[in-house]
Amino acid sequence: MTTFTNSRIVRIEWGDCDPVGIIFYPRYFEIFDASTSALFERALGLKKIELLKIFDFTGFPLARTRARFLKPTRFGDDVTVDTAVTFGRSSFAVEHRLSLKGELCVEGSETRVWTVRDPATGDIKSHPIPEAVLEKFGA
Amino acid sequence: MTTFTNSRIVRIEWGDCDPVGIIFYPRYFEIFDASTSALFERALGLKKIELLKIFDFTGFPLARTRARFLKPTRFGDDVTVDTAVTFGRSSFAVEHRLSLKGELCVEGSETRVWTVRDPATGDIKSHPIPEAVLEKFGA
Amino acid sequence: MTTFTNSRIVRIEWGDCDPVGIIFYPRYFEIFDASTSALFERALGLKKIELLKIFDFTGFPLARTRARFLKPTRFGDDVTVDTAVTFGRSSFAVEHRLSLKGELCVEGSETRVWTVRDPATGDIKSHPIPEAVLEKFGA
Amino acid sequence: MTTFTNSRIVRIEWGDCDPVGIIFYPRYFEIFDASTSALFERALGLKKIELLKIFDFTGFPLARTRARFLKPTRFGDDVTVDTAVTFGRSSFAVEHRLSLKGELCVEGSETRVWTVRDPATGDIKSHPIPEAVLEKFGA
Secondary structure, three states, X not given: OOEEXXXXXXXXXXXXXXXXXXXXXXXXXXXXXXXXXXXXXXXHOOOHHHHHHHHOOOOOOEEEEEEEEOOOOEOOOEEEEEEEEEEOOOXXXXXXXXXXXXXXXXXXXXXXXXXXXXXXXXXEEEOOOOHHHHHHOOO | OOEEEEEEEEEOOHHHEOOOOEEOOHHHXXXXXXXHHHHHHHHHOOOHHHHHHHHOOOOOOEEEEEXXXXXXXXXXXXXXXXXXXXXXXOEEEEEEEEEEOOEEEEEXXXXXXXXXXXXXXXXXEEOOOOHHHHHHOOO | OOEEEEEEEEEOOHHXXXXXXXXXXXXXXXXXXXXXXXXXXXXXXXXXXXXXXXXXXXXXXXXXXXXXXXXXOEOOOEEEEEEEEEEOOOEEEEEEEEEEOXXXXXXXXXXXXXXXXXXXOXXXXXXXXXXXXXXXXXX | OOEEEEEEEEEOOHHHEOOOOXXXXXXXXXXXXXXXXXXXXXXXXXXXXXXXXXXXXXXXOEEEEEEEEXXXXXXXXXXXXXXXXXXXXXXXXXXXXEEEOOEEEEEEEEEEEOEEEOOOOOOEEEOOOOHHHHHHOOO
């Protein structure tokens, strides 16, 4: 089982923060979602918008997520998000570690499902992750 | 020229507010967008999701907006949003007045365009507002 | 150990939804956060803004959260959020069940910490939940 | 009257986009707000969080804003935001031009007010912009 990783820097903005002056925690999930997209973009050399066209799928919605909040972050903080993905057959696990100046602030994990639109019903359903995708990740 | 109006109460939430404890102003535009949808739902007796299916259009994106911020609002405030719409041929004007305990806090106005997907190019383009829609508004 | 519950209806809005037309999952955490505030407001008869003034605390940030996403929701859906809280000494557990027409769509759980500002350092630190709060919850 | 400018690149994310696949317009105001902060940070060499501590003020809330939406943007777009500020006595005007591949997509303008907390009442009120700030902008 191979793991593919990516790292990015994200600025915590004024509008991300609450009346106590710390980040409003749903913003972390926005950051994690963009970090998962960034990892795919780096591995595949394709933006998510191109990915959707080429692979005729409907994204990778979450089945489950967990997060632990260890230290708050504040507007003006430039945090590092290290993201790692591990693939199953039609789902994959993502781990995010968000840190500030080397100190871990938030740990998040996601289980996401590769989905396509059922041509018969129009509903979204899970589907095996294409080989062409897995190859790019070296999985 | 007829004007159709709607009124709704919206709670300003903790997560809508910034480190000074007042609402982060982009949240007002989220409130206004939902208020425009609510007005259409009330006039047509259809939710926006049903509206899109029946009229085969792609929403009513903004062409222009303006807002004046007179008094700040805070988490826990239950504000009143009074919304009025006036129709043109393929666009319409919306006015929002957001008030707290009878005092005007924000005034916003929007020009929105009725759009459909061009079957040839797939692009979104403006289109005359259907008569069936205008009739429901008494316009 | 007593559990206190609250229920509320939330409209999923157009702006909460992603290009696939389903809710963007960080919006669920915004809904959950407001649901926790609503539960406290109902139990204490105080809005969060009043609560912060009276009890001289700095909110109840999350230590951990988990969520399972069973069925997607869409703009126009009026979902029900049932929230239950169980108290510890300086932390409390919150369970949210978000359902549509009686079908469970999302399950979320939170561990939150009662915090005050340390007068010496200005930092935020955990603190036992005041008796006056616990009494109102019948805990 | 001098004008100070700044430019930044912003990625439009999946979660910024609506069911039609284009950006949900309140997100533009989040981008503009962060762009105004970025311009101040560049001019003053201080993050907004440091600025608030040093100048003992309460931010620069909006009095008015206007925007024109010329072309939609989509997730995966890396847009350029060019921001310019012009100072008055206790207020300042900000112009944002958001473009994609050299084509103007959105034009936004803001009037913001320099505010401090009134020590007597605790209310937020306008205040002349400090000379030390104006000097850094060459104004």
